[in-house]
Amino acid sequence: MPKQATPLPHTVLGGDTPCCPPLAQQRLPADVATALAPAFKALGDPVRLQLMSMIASAENGEACVCDLTPAFDLSGPTISHHLRTLREAGLVDAERRGTWVYYRARKAVLSQLAALLANTGQSPQ
Amino acid sequence: MPKQATPLPHTVLGGDTPCCPPLAQQRLPADVATALAPAFKALGDPVRLQLMSMIASAENGEACVCDLTPAFDLSGPTISHHLRTLREAGLVDAERRGTWVYYRARKAVLSQLAALLANTGQSPQ
DNA sequence: AGGCTGATTCGAAAAGTGTCAAACTAGACG
DNA sequence: CGTCTAGTTTGACACTTTTCGAATCAGCCT
Incomplete structure (x- = not known):
C-alpha cells in the first residue's frame, strides 16, 4: 500500500490553466471532484491549515521544518x-x-482552488 | 428540525466581512484555523464536493434532495x-x-473561503 | 570513524468517517 | 384515519486518520 501515487495528476490541478469552472457555475464532474477533494481534505485539519498558512506566508516563500515544528x-x-x-x-x-x-x-494550486470556490455570487446573502 | 450546532460561529465565517486575511498574507491564528478547517474538511470528500457543486450551480439557487440523491x-x-x-x-x-x-x-461562506486561498500570488509558479 | 542534530518512517492505539439496512418522522392524499 | 412517498436518524461495521514513541535516515562537525 504505497503512499505514493499523487492523487492530483497535473492534468487537473497545478498547471497554468484554471483547472475547471467555478463550483457554482456548472456541476463538477465526478472524476474532477475525485481529483480535487484530496486538496480540500488536506486543508480540512486545523494543524495542516496553520502549517499551510505558515508556509505560504513565510518570509522568502519557504519555511523550515525546524521553525514549523516548535510552533505546535x-x-x-x-x-x-x-x-x-x-x-x-x-x-x-x-x-x-x-x-x-x-x-x-x-501558489498556483491554491489559486485554482480559490477560483473554484469564487464567483459564487458576491451579492449579499 | 433546527439546523443548529454550527461549528462555524458567525463570528468567523458567514458574515459580510472577509473573515480574515488571505492564508498567504499572514499566519492564520490557531483558533481561526480551528474554526475554518471544518468547512474545508466538508469539501474534502468527492461526494460532498459534487453535492456542493450541484447545489451551488442549481437552477433557482436551490436543489431538491430528490434530485441530488439519484445522481449518485x-x-x-x-x-x-x-x-x-x-x-x-x-x-x-x-x-x-x-x-x-x-x-x-x-455563497458568502464560499466566497470567504475563496478569498482565504486567493491572493496567493498569481505570478507563474 | 563516531557522535550529534534535524527530519522521516515504522508500528501501534484510540478516535473518527463512510456506508448501509432498518427504523423512524413529515407531509400529502384518498 | 390509513397509507404512500421523501428524508432523516439510529446502529453497526469496515476502513481511515491522528497521534505517539522507537527506530531509522541524512548531513554536519570534531
Missing part, C-alpha cells in the same frame, strides 16, 4: 506526517538543503 | 448524511417545503 504542541513525527499529507495533496513542495528541509507553497 | 450510486441515508455534514459545516442551508427538502449554498 505536537511531536516531530506528527508534524512530519501532516507535512507529508500536504505534499501528497500537491499543496506544497519540499526541498532538503543540508541539514534542514524547507517547504514552499504551490 | 449511494443510498439515501448516505446522501442525507453528507448533506448534514455540509449543513453543519455552514456551507449550505436546508428548507423543507411540503414533501420536499431544498438545499441552497451559502
Whole structure:
C-alpha cells in the first residue's frame, strides 16, 4: 500500500490553466471532484491549515521544518506526517538543503482552488 | 428540525466581512484555523464536493434532495448524511417545503473561503 | 570513524468517517 | 384515519486518520 501515487495528476490541478469552472457555475464532474477533494481534505485539519498558512506566508516563500515544528504542541513525527499529507495533496513542495528541509507553497494550486470556490455570487446573502 | 450546532460561529465565517486575511498574507491564528478547517474538511470528500457543486450551480439557487440523491450510486441515508455534514459545516442551508427538502449554498461562506486561498500570488509558479 | 542534530518512517492505539439496512418522522392524499 | 412517498436518524461495521514513541535516515562537525 504505497503512499505514493499523487492523487492530483497535473492534468487537473497545478498547471497554468484554471483547472475547471467555478463550483457554482456548472456541476463538477465526478472524476474532477475525485481529483480535487484530496486538496480540500488536506486543508480540512486545523494543524495542516496553520502549517499551510505558515508556509505560504513565510518570509522568502519557504519555511523550515525546524521553525514549523516548535510552533505546535505536537511531536516531530506528527508534524512530519501532516507535512507529508500536504505534499501528497500537491499543496506544497519540499526541498532538503543540508541539514534542514524547507517547504514552499504551490501558489498556483491554491489559486485554482480559490477560483473554484469564487464567483459564487458576491451579492449579499 | 433546527439546523443548529454550527461549528462555524458567525463570528468567523458567514458574515459580510472577509473573515480574515488571505492564508498567504499572514499566519492564520490557531483558533481561526480551528474554526475554518471544518468547512474545508466538508469539501474534502468527492461526494460532498459534487453535492456542493450541484447545489451551488442549481437552477433557482436551490436543489431538491430528490434530485441530488439519484445522481449518485449511494443510498439515501448516505446522501442525507453528507448533506448534514455540509449543513453543519455552514456551507449550505436546508428548507423543507411540503414533501420536499431544498438545499441552497451559502455563497458568502464560499466566497470567504475563496478569498482565504486567493491572493496567493498569481505570478507563474 | 563516531557522535550529534534535524527530519522521516515504522508500528501501534484510540478516535473518527463512510456506508448501509432498518427504523423512524413529515407531509400529502384518498 | 390509513397509507404512500421523501428524508432523516439510529446502529453497526469496515476502513481511515491522528497521534505517539522507537527506530531509522541524512548531513554536519570534531
